[in-house]
Amino acid sequence: MYNKLFKNGNIGKLEIKNRIIMMALATGTAKEDQTVGEDVTEYYLERAKGGVGLIIAENTRINDENGVAAKCQVSVARDEHIAPLKKLVDALHKEGTKFFVQLHHPGRETYSNLNGDKPVVAPSAVPCNVCKQNTRQLETVEVENLVKDFVCGAKRAQKAGVDGVELHAAHGYLISQFLSPYTNRRTDKYGGSFENRFSFVKEIVLGIKNACGQDYPISVRLTVDELLNLNGFKGEYFNLNEGVKVSRELEKIGVDAINVSNGIYETFNSLSEPMTYDQGCRTPRIKAIKEAVNIPVIAVNMIKEPSFAEKMLEDGLVDFVGLGRALVADPNWVKKAAEGREEDINRCISCTFCFETLLSQVIPNVGPIKCAVNPRAAHELQYKEFNKNGKGRVVAVVGAGVAGLEAARVLAIRGFKPVILEKADKIGGQINVADKPPRKEKIDWIIEYEKIQLKKLRVEIKLNTEATVDKLKAVKPYAVFIATGGSPVVPKSIEGVDRKNVLTIDQLLGGNIKLTNKKVALIGSGASGLEAAEFLCENKNEVSIIEMQDAIGKGVYIQHYLDAMDKLKKYKVNYMPSNKLLKVTDMGVKLEDTNKNEVVDYKVDYVVLSLGVKSNNELVDLLKDEFENVRIIGDAKVVGRVEGAVRSGFDAAFKL
Structure with missing residues (x-):
């Protein structure tokens, strides 16, 4: 079916069984001494068993003194890492999968507290505008020693039987910093001219070839365009013209493959695209590199589906398809594609939760990454095997939102007989609202996946059925799962919130009332509020975002904030932070400007409330009194996002 995708190929003299490469993505699963343990092994082994041709390990440390990106980071900086x-x-x-390690030094894109509380190092003392660390320029001799560190790391990898190495020259890390005139302002042999800026990576490549042999494969993950123009930057930076030139020079010195990427931390959404970006969004930059070199080109391209991956190969855009988050979401993506079971692929919805947990958990050493749609990702040992001891016992699941559907799926796999009771006329719960803002369609994929799996598992779903004690008793459940979700917060303390021109986000996005050419006050600037604002703007409304806090989007994960604010730029949105809603009036809203301590009247036609969600847990006490074995999951237990709902349902069903 996918003739190109499953044809073998070569990187240098290394033969790979198919054209699918698992890309490096930090997981935080290594031991605290940076050695590979069971957690790392299970994570990669599951993807190898799933059919991946080549796995490139996560960013692998080559220097302990100033090259630390995370504590639980795989390393080849010491001989003890080899065995x-x-x-x-x-x-x-044993699974027929080849393996590379990605040699990495973060340069300025890391934190001092991970590197002995000393300034982070870089080609020049230009701090990263994201990490915001005190930054020191490397001495020439230090640069020469770092070249040796990369070479020694490659040699250790080779001694461990690793099939090849990849140099991380992307995303604004150290090698990328040397290549870019934005970050490299040196005056020694490693700075200034193109040739001098290229010399750092050149010495590393030649050093590895000398130490490991000319046939030892080297791939270079290269940011071919920093895309700083997207930030309005007017100075010199590493653009696509230089990306093409570097790719050609890398081929000349013996590099065996170019792994195309783009962006740096300061243009983060271009290197880890959110949900609103389309599959294929990197195509023009990949094409420019492919046309410039004769060695294999590897690339990620927001690929989620096998048909799109096959088309990239058919079009000659790449020689190998890179999958990152897609394989975090479903380790059996490759196997399912090969077997023609595309409908069974648990597609990555590009929610970027894995990257969010990279920042919130991996870097501060709290735990591994988490995936919104696959709770087992990077937690394979915690959820190693499903105990199939259900014995056909009935479990009633109240609610067909994400948590309820996922719980039913796992219960069915375990041999229970789940029965879902849903009062609405369709499944999906809050997803049926969350998918309405522009370019949010991918979030539906989780519901499509659950629906297909539950049908195959023959799970009974009773729609238009409100759960009552009598109805639940009728199915004689061994256990009852309460997955009744949440509802928008509507503060009754605010006078006028019951007026006909006041809507919740659910009412707005659910299609209860269509607003067009209206003046709208949107109260609250969380992630849902910002998405609702774009929805309103797209429907030609004049929108004012009113926020009680002193800044818009405070507390919203940075990628979602940047994406939303970028989309809102094209509209004339009126941002009103430090304004508290006191009352809804005939004319609009009465606000308190907390900066000026003034009360003002603001004229609008409609008011949309985005003030959070409260749990729908009215059934909890009643059902706990009637049934011995009750589990509360999803928003009914703790209000959260897709990841929390999926994990809550999975975990409760796994442990029942």
């Missing part, structure tokens, strides 16, 4: 790494390599080779 544990070899065990992983041997396990992957």
